[in-house]
Amino acid sequence: DTEVTQTPKHLVMGMTNKKSLKCEQHMGHRAMYWYKQKAKKPPELMFVYSYEKLSINESVPSRFSPECPNSSLLNLHLHALQPEDSALYLCASSQDPPNIQYFGAGTRLSVL
C-alpha cells in the first residue's frame, strides 16, 4: 500500500478565514512534505518534516503554518491567505533510503 490521503479535496476560503489541510499515511514513512503546485508548473517544495521535526522551510510566508502531530499525520494551517495562494497543495511521504516520495491526490485551494 503506497497511499497518502489528503483532505479536503477542494477548499474555497476567503482572505480572512482560517482553515487546515490534512495529510495521512500509514506506510511507516518518517519524512513528510508539503508542496505547492500552480497550473502547468512542477511542484514547489514548501516544508519537510523528518522524524516529526521541521527540517526544511523554503522561506514560506507565515500565513502557512505546518504541524506534524505524529509520524502519520501532517497538517497545514492556513490564515489570511491571498488570492495568489490559490493552487494545488500536495503532500508526500518517504522513507530514507532511498527517498522514494509518494504523493497524495492533493487539495485544490481557491482563495477569494
Next chain:
Amino acid sequence: AQSVTQLDSQVPVFEEAPVELRCNYSSSVSVYLFWYVQYPNQGLQLLLKYLSGSTLVKGINGFEAEFNKSQTSFHLRKPSVHISDTAEYFCAVSVRNSGNTPLVFGKGTRLSVIA
C-alpha cells in the same frame, strides 16, 4: 546543486505510436532518478525509478526508462501509447544517501495522445 531539464514542454503523438520523453540532469554527486505522471486534477503518481543496478528500468503502464550516466540522461519511453496516457510527466532527481532531501523536478512534459 542539482538541476533537471526536460527538453520538450509538449509532445503530441498519435495513438499506438511510440514515444520518448527526454530528461537530462546535472549533479556533482550521485542521484536517484524518478519519473512521475500527473493526470488532470490529480496528484503525482510514481511511474518508475532508478536506484542502482540495471540501467533499464521498467515501470507501470508499459513505460520504461534508461539511465545513461555518461550522457546524464534518463529518457522515458513507451512502444505504443494509448489515449489514457495523455498527462503531464515530470522527471525528478534526489541526492543519493543524503537523508530525506527534496526532489528536484524538471518543468514537465505534456504528452497529448491523438486518436
